[in-house]
Amino acid sequence: SQTIHQWPATLVQPVGSPLSLECTVEGTSNPNLYWYRQAAGRGLQLLFYSVGIGQISSEVPQNLSASRPQDRQFILSSKKLLLSDSGFYLCAWSVLVAQETQYFGPGTRLLVL
Amino acid sequence: AQSVTQLDSQVPVFEEAPVELRCNYSSSVSVYLFWYVQYPNQGLQLLLKYLSGSTLVKGINGFEAEFNKSQTSFHLRKPSVHISDTAEYFCAVTPTGFQKLVFGTGTRLLVSP
Numbered sequence: 001s002q003t004i005h006q007w008p009a010t011l012v013q014p015v016g017s018p019l020s021l022e023c024t025v026e027g028t029s030n031p032n033l034y035w036y037r038q039a040a041g042r043g044l045q046l047l048f049y050s051v052g053i054g055q056i057s058s059e060v061p062q063n064l065s066a067s068r069p070q071d072r073q074f075i076l077s078s079k080k081l082l083l084s085d086s087g088f089y090l091c092a093w094s095v096l097v098a099q100e101t102q103y104f105g106p107g108t109r110l111l112v113l
Numbered sequence: 114a115q116s117v118t119q120l121d122s123q124v125p126v127f128e129e130a131p132v133e134l135r136c137n138y139s140s141s142v143s144v145y146l147f148w149y150v151q152y153p154n155q156g157l158q159l160l161l162k163y164l165s166g167s168t169l170v171k172g173i174n175g176f177e178a179e180f181n182k183s184q185t186s187f188h189l190r191k192p193s194v195h196i197s198d199t200a201e202y203f204c205a206v207t208p209t210g211f212q213k214l215v216f217g218t219g220t221r222l223l224v225s226p
Contacts, residue, residue: 006156032212043203043218044157059213090156099212100145100164104156 002027004105006091012111019064019078021108023091026072031093033074034102035066038088050074086112115140115206119217126224128196134189134220136178136204146187147205147214148178157203163187174198199224 003026013019025031035047046059048066056066063082067075074091088109092102116139126132138144145164149157161172168180178189187204204217 043216044214046213049213092157094212100207100209101147101159101162102212102214103159104149106156107154109154 002093002103004091004093004103006089006105006108008108009106010109010111012113013081015083015112016080019076019081019085019110021076021089021091021110023074023076023105024072025093028072028093028095030071031095032099032102033068034092034094035074035076036090036092038090038107040087044090048076081112083112086110115144115208115215117204117206117215117217119202119204119220121220122218123221123223126194126222128224128226129193131192132190132194132198132222134202134204134222136187136189136217138185138187138204138206140185140206140208143209144206145209146178146180147207148172148176148187148189149203149205150174151201151203151219153200160189160202194222194224196224196226198222 005024032051034049036044038044050056050068064078088107090107091105094102118137147162148160150160151157160176161170163170163180171177176191180187201219201221203219205214207214
């Protein structure tokens with residue numbers, strides 16, 4: 001069966017520091033991968049999605065970037081964090097034959113101080 | 114573009130009572146519809162989905178939803194709730210043939226004894 005991992009689970013970072021969040025999927029090949037952000041009391045906002053290695057689509061312009069160095073690895077990064085980057089970051093995956101259905105990881109809670 | 118409206122931000126209910134969480138969507142094309150549940154500090158779990166066929170969809174944990182195309186609604190129901198159903202519930206939509214979900218802002222279900 002497929003599983004999705006995210007780490008770290010929780011992160012507290014100062015403003016202006018860099019960020020790297022990692023997501024990996026097991027048990028499937030060539031998944032679509034997604035990064036979402038959930039701000040306090042709000043819904044989910046799609047940040048990036050990827051249909052293959054090195055293929056990244058950005059949905060919202062911001063100081064975040066994403067990379068997909070391996071088939072089942074998706075990384076969210078920032079060079080300099082802002083206070084507004086605080087939130088709950090969720091990674092999700094879907095398979096090519098049923099790409100409408102997404103499955104979510106446990107999330108990373110980021111607090112920027 | 115698609116949009117999702119969850120009119121109720123919070124729904125309080127007593128244990129063993131029935132509940133309905135409302136979801137309305139807007140789209141000029143055919144869509145797939147989803148309900149996800151999020152327990153505190155966790156990722157999203159897929160409850161149920163409508164892709165085609167019967168408009169009454171049954172999901173996990175005793176939940177069901179009915180797709181009403183004329184009213185552009187996809188309300189979630191459960192005949193008898195438990196304390197453990199306390200969580201945030203998200204409705205989501207994607208155009209058929211696409212893989213990007215649009216989420217509502219969520220409804221917090223509060224079940225009390």
